[in-house]
Amino acid sequence: MVVRPQWEWTFDDADGGRLDRPTSPAFTNQYDAEQWLGEQWRALAAGGAHVAQLLHDGTPATPPLVLHVP
Incomplete structure (x- = not known):
């Protein structure tokens, strides 16, 4: 069985x-x-998300990204 990485x-x-x-x-x-x-x-920003964080198999993969611009 092949397990693919999850993002x-x-x-x-x-x-x-x-x-x-x-x-x-x-x-x-x-x-x-x-x-x-x-x-x-x-x-996403309109729905209340202010910061997005990409996870790779549960571990942060990139710096957090601010979605809301004042």
Whole structure:
């Protein structure tokens, strides 16, 4: 059985609290995960997500990204 790496986003609100919604799909590569965020960031920010963090198999893979622009 082949286990593929899993990439997914977590989202925090403006106070630094982890959001349980929205949820990120799981991706098999970093490119697809980043492309999805590039297409969705405005809707995510409008829904209360302030910071996005990309995880690779549960470990932070990139610096946190601020989604909300004042």
